[in-house]
Amino acid sequence: MTVASSFATVSLSEEDEGFRKVSCCIQKAQNKIEKVGEEDEGATLDEAHCSPGPHLAEECATLKDVHCLSHRMAKVTNAYDLQVRPNEGPIPAALPRTKMRLFMHKQLRKQQQEEMGGRGGGRSKRTQRKHFRDGRENVWKNKSDPQQENGNDHWAPFVVDNAAFEEYYKEQGIVRPEEWDSFMACLRTTLPAAFRVNSSSQFCTDLMSQLEDEFTKTLQAEGTEGLRSLPWYPGNFAWQSTFSRMQLRKNKSLGRFHEFLKQENEIGNITRQEAVSMIPPLFLDVHRDHFVIDMCAAPGSKTFQLLEMIHQESEVGSLPGGMIVANDVDVKRCNLLIHQTKRMSTANLVVTNHEAQHFPGCHMKKDHVNGSELGMTQLLFDRVLCDVPCSGDGTLRKAPDIWRKWGVGMANGVHCLQLQIAMRGLTLLKTGGRMVYSTCSMNPVENEAVVSEILRRCGDSVELVDVSSELPQLIRRPGLKSWKVRDKGVWLASHKDACKHGRSGIVPSMFPSGQVHVETSDDGNEKPTTITGAEILEDGNSNNGDVDAADGGLVAEVSSLPLERCMRFVPHDQNTGAFFIAVFHKISHLPALQTKSNKHSRESNSDNDKKVKQGEDKDINGMDLSDEEATADAGVIDKESDEDEDSNPSKKVRVQSPNKAQSRADKANDKRKLQIQGRWYGVDPVVFFKDDAILTRIKEFYGIKESFPFSNHFITRNSDTSHVKRIYYISESVKNVVELNFLAGEQLKITSIGLKMFERQTSKEGVSSPCVFRISSEGLPLLLPHMTKQIACASPVDFKHLLQYKSIKFPDLVDDGFREKVSALSLGCCVVVLNKGNESSSDPPVVDKSTIAIGCWKGRSSLAVMVTPIDCEELLERIMVRFETKKESFPDVNCDNAQVKEDSEIVDDPQLKEDSKTSVDVEVNKD
Numbered sequence: 001m002t003v004a005s006s007f008a009t010v011s012l013s014e015e016d017e018g019f020r021k022v023s024c025c026i027q028k029a030q031n032k033i034e035k036v037g038e039e040d041e042g043a044t045l046d047e048a049h050c051s052p053g054p055h056l057a058e059e060c061a062t063l064k065d066v067h068c069l070s071h072r073m074a075k076v077t078n079a080y081d082l083q084v085r086p087n088e089g090p091i092p093a094a095l096p097r098t099k100m101r102l103f104m105h106k107q108l109r110k111q112q113q114e115e116m117g118g119r120g121g122g123r124s125k126r127t128q129r130k131h132f133r134d135g136r137e138n139v140w141k142n143k144s145d146p147q148q149e150n151g152n153d154h155w156a157p158f159v160v161d162n163a164a165f166e167e168y169y170k171e172q173g174i175v176r177p178e179e180w181d182s183f184m185a186c187l188r189t190t191l192p193a194a195f196r197v198n199s200s201s202q203f204c205t206d207l208m209s210q211l212e213d214e215f216t217k218t219l220q221a222e223g224t225e226g227l228r229s230l231p232w233y234p235g236n237f238a239w240q241s242t243f244s245r246m247q248l249r250k251n252k253s254l255g256r257f258h259e260f261l262k263q264e265n266e267i268g269n270i271t272r273q274e275a276v277s278m279i280p281p282l283f284l285d286v287h288r289d290h291f292v293i294d295m296c297a298a299p300g301s302k303t304f305q306l307l308e309m310i311h312q313e314s315e316v317g318s319l320p321g322g323m324i325v326a327n328d329v330d331v332k333r334c335n336l337l338i339h340q341t342k343r344m345s346t347a348n349l350v351v352t353n354h355e356a357q358h359f360p361g362c363h364m365k366k367d368h369v370n371g372s373e374l375g376m377t378q379l380l381f382d383r384v385l386c387d388v389p390c391s392g393d394g395t396l397r398k399a400p401d402i403w404r405k406w407g408v409g410m411a412n413g414v415h416c417l418q419l420q421i422a423m424r425g426l427t428l429l430k431t432g433g434r435m436v437y438s439t440c441s442m443n444p445v446e447n448e449a450v451v452s453e454i455l456r457r458c459g460d461s462v463e464l465v466d467v468s469s470e471l472p473q474l475i476r477r478p479g480l481k482s483w484k485v486r487d488k489g490v491w492l493a494s495h496k497d498a499c500k501h502g503r504s505g506i507v508p509s510m511f512p513s514g515q516v517h518v519e520t521s522d523d524g525n526e527k528p529t530t531i532t533g534a535e536i537l538e539d540g541n542s543n544n545g546d547v548d549a550a551d552g553g554l555v556a557e558v559s560s561l562p563l564e565r566c567m568r569f570v571p572h573d574q575n576t577g578a579f580f581i582a583v584f585h586k587i588s589h590l591p592a593l594q595t596k597s598n599k600h601s602r603e604s605n606s607d608n609d610k611k612v613k614q615g616e617d618k619d620i621n622g623m624d625l626s627d628e629e630a631t632a633d634a635g636v637i638d639k640e641s642d643e644d645e646d647s648n649p650s651k652k653v654r655v656q657s658p659n660k661a662q663s664r665a666d667k668a669n670d671k672r673k674l675q676i677q678g679r680w681y682g683v684d685p686v687v688f689f690k691d692d693a694i695l696t697r698i699k700e701f702y703g704i705k706e707s708f709p710f711s712n713h714f715i716t717r718n719s720d721t722s723h724v725k726r727i728y729y730i731s732e733s734v735k736n737v738v739e740l741n742f743l744a745g746e747q748l749k750i751t752s753i754g755l756k757m758f759e760r761q762t763s764k765e766g767v768s769s770p771c772v773f774r775i776s777s778e779g780l781p782l783l784l785p786h787m788t789k790q791i792a793c794a795s796p797v798d799f800k801h802l803l804q805y806k807s808i809k810f811p812d813l814v815d816d817g818f819r820e821k822v823s824a825l826s827l828g829c830c831v832v833v834l835n836k837g838n839e840s841s842s843d844p845p846v847v848d849k850s851t852i853a854i855g856c857w858k859g860r861s862s863l864a865v866m867v868t869p870i871d872c873e874e875l876l877e878r879i880m881v882r883f884e885t886k887k888e889s890f891p892d893v894n895c896d897n898a899q900v901k902e903d904s905e906i907v908d909d910p911q912l913k914e915d916s917k918t919s920v921d922v923e924v925n926k927d
């Protein structure tokens, strides 16, 4: 056996200690992934997306780290914590020379970073290593696996059957009896691969033509349909092939298409994402000036869509007025999200790491309110996405191990959390705003039950929106009106049943009526406290769920809430996974005080209506969100109240006397102070960068126009601003949020923010430049239209050489004009723009959407590219495709004749050389 470590390749014989471990690890990884039928970054993200929590996802990510290397796709896991370890990854088989070099660069770089504690300091690397260890342990965790113990390396195929699953969903009437077989048959087939072309990509049009003209036709030859754009996705940006990922990987004739998907995904031009997972953002109706929060965002495929939406019509060099907060409780998954969204190069994103159900209210402190010009005193959102953690059984087609794991407890166990997250989302939503609640589960307890309870709690202040006229080509089914709850083998039709069977974990909100069962009279009769949401039978009694059906089964309650407005997506309707979506519109502030399981006012009696006062938004504990003292740390207060509710859901939330409320607020305030002292341990601070000397130097060096918003738009993650290495740019909207956060006492735990725009060049040559800060690849597209200096237009020949050879000595530049221009530039960072030959040579060049430019370093004797090798390779390919498509000829350059040398011979400065390979390292932002 041959195994690649980060540096060397070692051979293990069967006698060697470790042979069996390594072989089991690889076998397990490969076997598992093959069964899943996916093997690349997209798969990792999708896996992570569908998993109920971090465990399955991280395990898969770790496993894929092993496997991915053999397919040269290690980016997601490489970028963070799940690094390749000695003896855990097979060496790539038969890579082409250029790819082998890329691979080796990556390995070398990773090893160096690990040894040095990372580029930006030790702490986050330590965290990354810890994450890796955690992940790695997952690989070995199944020690009791008898197959492993017996040394049996043969893995049985996944069993795609589960009797309990069938019984459960048949009983719930998830589909009509006559379609049961097609439903099940579809669930047992693997999911076709789907992806989106990123509409904000510079090469979007080129990619669309390539898909339409080239791949659609070639794939048609392979299958019945091959490849098609999804008719319901606006702009035809979403595509689905009839091939599963496994087929794409294994079928040689699909190789070119598969390579295309992998490469473009890695670069960020496309996103591999399951078709149904693309739907929730479409119903959010996001505009470019909206403030949006994605409450459970990792690994970020929907966040990416949201970012595309707000950036959609941006002019080059300008930013939308809106912004996205992407939040996830799991820091490792936040890292995945950061990596995923880095590909978007956006200054309008803040990544936070909170429990969504306790997401801070972020209220400005009272003493700032009058003096502030911010225009907002509290962080509220125009749009909220609650893509909540769920049991994930809608993803059976791509994660077949769920067949084995499935049980009703998975859904029952997350119902309360889902409800809390959704309620918090509504609290953070502006009046008039829209919230989408979604799960990749089919279970009504996670879906319709949560929606019903939201409606009951919110009364008239929230409406379930009928979106049947939106996206008409998308096939969807109405939500269920009736369902039962199953717990430990027993069917329960109402909360009364749950009490009867002593099921304290089964809460009233899981049932269609939401009715709380309480013992109220001495004679032993049980009476419900309220009759809400459930159908009132003609005789005036509620259908209370304890009526035996003629066949001896229980009759489920029937909801009279408008649950038909919810949307269910079932696999056999349009060959997808399953999904559930509900759209809410916030009409007014949420009810001030609510009883647990209170009435849905449209149906409730007038008494109850009177109790539901409209006023300032309150959280579910009745806390006034406009009261900064009381909600100074919403997390602390909510936590207490929510835990209280959950541990005994049937308990009514107490109405507090003003004194009690005050003392509670004081207590919360004390806790907040305590928290702030040690606030966000392990997370770098967000600091406005205000060093005028440096900023003026940067502005002058690059000739940045006055029109580019500069003041207070730069931040660092280092409180010692004299040693700043990276400077991030933030949009006006993000700036406002950061300022508000300061005025609110730094309630937001921000893990990543803004766009890396400048990086300090620490090499000898770098320091001798008049400006030690170079422009990062991510920041270049935004900055270039505002630059007037340090720009040179290269002829296609020289541009191509730069991409191919990464560094060229001045005498080796082919075009005299370009050589002269470069020689005249100041030593240091510069931008080389591709001159396609047909533009007038204005200086600086006119920048539009089609402009292709790269960051370079002008040294004393050479010009070096500061773009990663993979990006160079991709850019080269894209340029060729663009020229070919437009039937223009890209000047044929005979590289052998052009006297350029390998970069290793040309770049003399090791730091520069290193930076040119890694200038767009993606990391959680740090300094």
Ligand SMILES: C[S@@+](CC[C@H](N)C(=O)[O-])C[C@H]1O[C@@H](n2cnc3c(N)ncnc32)[C@H](O)[C@@H]1O
Binding pocket: 048, 049, 050, 051, 052, 053, 054, 277, 295, 296, 297, 298, 299, 300, 301, 302, 303, 327, 328, 329, 330, 333, 354, 355, 356, 357, 387, 388, 389, 390, 417
């Ligand atoms: C279904 S996934 C979200 C997928 C994501 N929206 C996407 O499209 O890529 C659910 C996410 O919720 C996160 N999560 C679980 N509990 C949470 C909580 N209490 N607060 C915030 N996030 C939570 C998990 O870490 C997981 O990343």
